[in-house]
Amino acid sequence: MAEEPQLAIEAEGLVRTFGHLRALDGLSLAVRRGEILGLVGPNGAGKTTFIRTLAGLLRPTAGRVTVFGRAPGPRASVDVGYMTQSAALYEDLPVLDNIVFFGRLFGLSRGEARARAAELLELVDLRGKERVPVRSLSGGMRELANLACAMVHRPRLLLLDEPTVGIDPVLRLRLWEHFAELNAAGTTILVTTHVMEEAERCHRVALIGAGRAIAVGTPAELRAAAGAPSIEEAYLVFWNRRHRDGAS
Amino acid sequence: MSLSRISAIALRILKQFRHDPRTIALIVIVPLLVMALIGYLIGDSGKEPLPVAVVNLDRGADLPVGHVSLGAEIARALSADLAIAVHGASSPQAATERVRSTEVAGAVIIPADLTQRVLAGTPAPIRVVVGGTDPSLQGPVLAATAGAVQSLSEHAPSEIGFRAPPLTVRAAPIEGGVDLSPLDYDAPILLTFFAFFLTFLLTSVSFLRERSSGTLERLMASPASRLDVLLGYLLGFIGFAVAQALLILGYAAWVLDVRIAGSVWLVLLVLVILLIGVVNLGISLSFYARNELQVVQFIPLVLIPQVFLGGLIWPVQTLWPPLRWLSQLFPLTHSTVALRAVMVGGERFGDIAGRLLALLAFSVAMVAVGVLALRKQRA
Numbered sequence: 001m002a003e004e005p006q007l008a009i010e011a012e013g014l015v016r017t018f019g020h021l022r023a024l025d026g027l028s029l030a031v032r033r034g035e036i037l038g039l040v041g042p043n044g045a046g047k048t049t050f051i052r053t054l055a056g057l058l059r060p061t062a063g064r065v066t067v068f069g070r071a072p073g074p075r076a077s078v079d080v081g082y083m084t085q086s087a088a089l090y091e092d093l094p095v096l097d098n099i100v101f102f103g104r105l106f107g108l109s110r111g112e113a114r115a116r117a118a119e120l121l122e123l124v125d126l127r128g129k130e131r132v133p134v135r136s137l138s139g140g141m142r143e144l145a146n147l148a149c150a151m152v153h154r155p156r157l158l159l160l161d162e163p164t165v166g167i168d169p170v171l172r173l174r175l176w177e178h179f180a181e182l183n184a185a186g187t188t189i190l191v192t193t194h195v196m197e198e199a200e201r202c203h204r205v206a207l208i209g210a211g212r213a214i215a216v217g218t219p220a221e222l223r224a225a226a227g228a229p230s231i232e233e234a235y236l237v238f239w240n241r242r243h244r245d246g247a248s
Numbered sequence: 249m250s251l252s253r254i255s256a257i258a259l260r261i262l263k264q265f266r267h268d269p270r271t272i273a274l275i276v277i278v279p280l281l282v283m284a285l286i287g288y289l290i291g292d293s294g295k296e297p298l299p300v301a302v303v304n305l306d307r308g309a310d311l312p313v314g315h316v317s318l319g320a321e322i323a324r325a326l327s328a329d330l331a332i333a334v335h336g337a338s339s340p341q342a343a344t345e346r347v348r349s350t351e352v353a354g355a356v357i358i359p360a361d362l363t364q365r366v367l368a369g370t371p372a373p374i375r376v377v378v379g380g381t382d383p384s385l386q387g388p389v390l391a392a393t394a395g396a397v398q399s400l401s402e403h404a405p406s407e408i409g410f411r412a413p414p415l416t417v418r419a420a421p422i423e424g425g426v427d428l429s430p431l432d433y434d435a436p437i438l439l440t441f442f443a444f445f446l447t448f449l450l451t452s453v454s455f456l457r458e459r460s461s462g463t464l465e466r467l468m469a470s471p472a473s474r475l476d477v478l479l480g481y482l483l484g485f486i487g488f489a490v491a492q493a494l495l496i497l498g499y500a501a502w503v504l505d506v507r508i509a510g511s512v513w514l515v516l517l518v519l520v521i522l523l524i525g526v527v528n529l530g531i532s533l534s535f536y537a538r539n540e541l542q543v544v545q546f547i548p549l550v551l552i553p554q555v556f557l558g559g560l561i562w563p564v565q566t567l568w569p570p571l572r573w574l575s576q577l578f579p580l581t582h583s584t585v586a587l588r589a590v591m592v593g594g595e596r597f598g599d600i601a602g603r604l605l606a607l608l609a610f611s612v613a614m615v616a617v618g619v620l621a622l623r624k625q626r627a
Contacts, residue, residue, distance in 0.1 A: 055469040074471045082469045088462030105470040149466070 007066075008033045008157050008188040009054060014063035015211075016049050023049040025211030026063065031190055033156075036183050038199045039192040040231060041208035047192040048085065050208070051161050054190070055082040067157060078106060081155035085162050087146040089134045095121070095145045096130035099152050106153035113152065120148040124178060140171040147178065158182065160191040164198065176201055199231045207235050214238045270538065274545040282548065285556045288568075295566045297333040298388050301343040301355040302326055306362040318366055318400060319358035322374065325396035326356060332392045344377050348422055350585075353565055354378040354389030357420075373418040380421025381592040382585075383433050384563045390426070393417045423593035428507060435506040436587035437560045439496055439515075440522065440580055445551060447489040447523050451530030452543045455481065459534065474622040478615060482527050489523040490516070509594030515587060518600070521607040522583045528614035535621040554580040582606040 009031035016024040024046045031037045039047045052058045053065060056072040070076040089098050096117055103113030121127050124144040129137065134145060143163065150158060160179070164172040176198065183189055191202065199205050200219050207215045207222065215222055215238040219231055226234035265272055288294055306319025327334045335352055337343035343355035355377040359365075365372035376393050378386035394417050419426040458464045467477055497515060500506040508515065533550070537543045555561065557571055558581035564572055575581045586603035589595040597604075 057465060057469055074473060077469055077471050080469070082466065084462050084465060086462060088466045090463060091461065102466070102470070105467065105472055107471065 011065040015061045017061045029213045035203040036189040038202035038205045045208040046211040079156045081150040081158045083150040083160045087142040091135040102149045103152040157188045299352040300332045301337040301352045304358045305360040309363045318363045353385040380424030381588040432507040440583040443493040447526045448530045452534040455531045455534040478618045485527045493519045510590035518586045525611035525614040528618040532617045532621040554578040579610045
């Protein structure tokens with residue numbers, strides 16, 4: 001039997017261009033199994049492009065990337081749960097039908113998908129809302145339903161693209177509690193965020209700029225290496241250092 | 249009322265259009281295409297005469313003035329008619345076969361004893377064999393024959409004692425008829441047109457919503473292959489599309505009492521094969537639309553060339569040859585002929601097998617195009 005790779009994600013020199021734009025410009029990053037890794041960087045840094053490449057939606061222009069040892073795509077997708085930036089759900093369908101549908105897409109039988117949906121509705125505190133059409137849910141509840149759909153097939157890796165944008169602080173805390181629970185149960189999580197408080201909750205953080213990882217480490221390591229009081233300021237230090245050193 | 253606010257709104261609309269070149273292109277292309285087609289089809293230039301087979305069996309008669317053949321005169325008058333192109337045929341059977349294969353729009357069969365009968369004052373019918381399912385084909389052939397007979401009565405030499413009344417034109421439809429109601433002839437066109445239009449609208453807008461809501465991205469991030477997504481969509485939509493077509497067909501048959509001479513199942517088969525292609529056409533084209541407005545703008549682009557060039561109004565046989573070949577790529581061309589053949593002419597599966605094959609080829613091609621279009625989602 002082949003040995004299980006120790007890395008959940010391995011990217012080396014990853015390049016993705018859109019016309020003249022180099023959204024990923026030689027990004028190299030390794031995500032260990034069982035960790036929560038935060039991607040932090042300004043808009044246009046390449047975070048979403050990286051996540052979409054891992055989800056198998058974009059092919060790399062150059063470089064190499066694997067998810068649990070396999071190239072991203074339909075076959076690797078059974079291990080990946082992808083929570084899109086805005087809730088991508090069928091508005092007219094009830095919450096339960098959405099979760100069951102995505103479960104069926106990932107190969108669950110109808111019975112399995114319904115049982116799993118019941119578990120997830122409990123987990124994301126949407127019990128009692130299963131028959132409510134998505135369009136009638138509040139913004140926060142939609143995000144919870146969105147997370148439930150991403151989790152339905154028990155993925156080993158969860159890709160969360162700015163999961164708490166536009167969500168109130170109470171719900172944000174609840175979502176992070178869910179992420180922590182999932183992680184404790186063995187799920188590797190890659191999350192993009194602009195909220196430094198969230199970055200502090202990650203085991204490690206990769207600072208992304210101009211399509212590359214400019215620094216990777218635990219929040220404490222990054223702050224110490226930059227001599228900065230926060231990850232936000234550490235980002236600016238690493239960014240300026242990179243420019244001073246000729247952006248090599 | 250504030251002029252500055254009104255102008256701000258109007259300016260904003262202009263700016264939005266400036267940033268949407270695809271919509272601007274459609275605004276320009278669609279009316280130009282429509283007007284060019286109308287100008288061509290209604291105008292006098294660039295159209296081919298309708299092919300008609302003429303079989304002149306008339307032996308003529310020897311008169312004091314010499315040998316006279318009224319059949320030859322009629323054939324000459326038909327040859328001089330610019331609206332039709334006379335093709336020779338060896339026998340009435342061969343001519344009828346050419347009508348059946350739609351190679352010619354009709355066949356004028358002039359009997360062997362035509363001149364003799366006219367001279368004897370007995371009825372002398374000229375048989376015009378027509379398909380019997382398409383008034384745009386049989387109408388001009390019958391009119392041209394009547395015109396030739398009329399011109400003969402006006403110009404025939406007085407020595408032969410020619411009298412017009414015994415000479416008649418008798419339509420001989422292979423199937424269907426020449427005196428059915430306009431609705432009987434047009435119901436197949438309306439059925440195929442509305443089935444196409446409604447299904448295209450339903451599929452393209454629904455798929456656009458799937459894209460814009462982000463759920464398509466989610467589908468493509470799952471183990472589902474592009475073909476899985478496409479066939480799932482097809483299966484989901486085909487039921488609604490066929491139900492819609494059945495409603496139109498049922499209403500036409502029971503409420504409007506439209507003629508369905510052939511098998512209803514065969515009508516349904518034609519529609520199902522057509523609609524499989526249309527569902528996928530809707531999916532494929534929705535990839536090139538950014539919003540519902542652009543999808544709606546695609547409708548005339550997709551439908552008008554088919555309606556104008558597909559034999560729904562004007563006969564395909566009179567089109568400029570490159571347009572005639574183009575019309576063979578349109579599904580509506582084949583579905584119209586097939587539905588008319590079954591509903592008006594009562595034809596069977598074997599008779600329309602070629603048309604079904606063409607529709608099947610369109611459907612398979614559209615599935616392939618749909619799979620390629622979905623590639624844009626995983627690029």
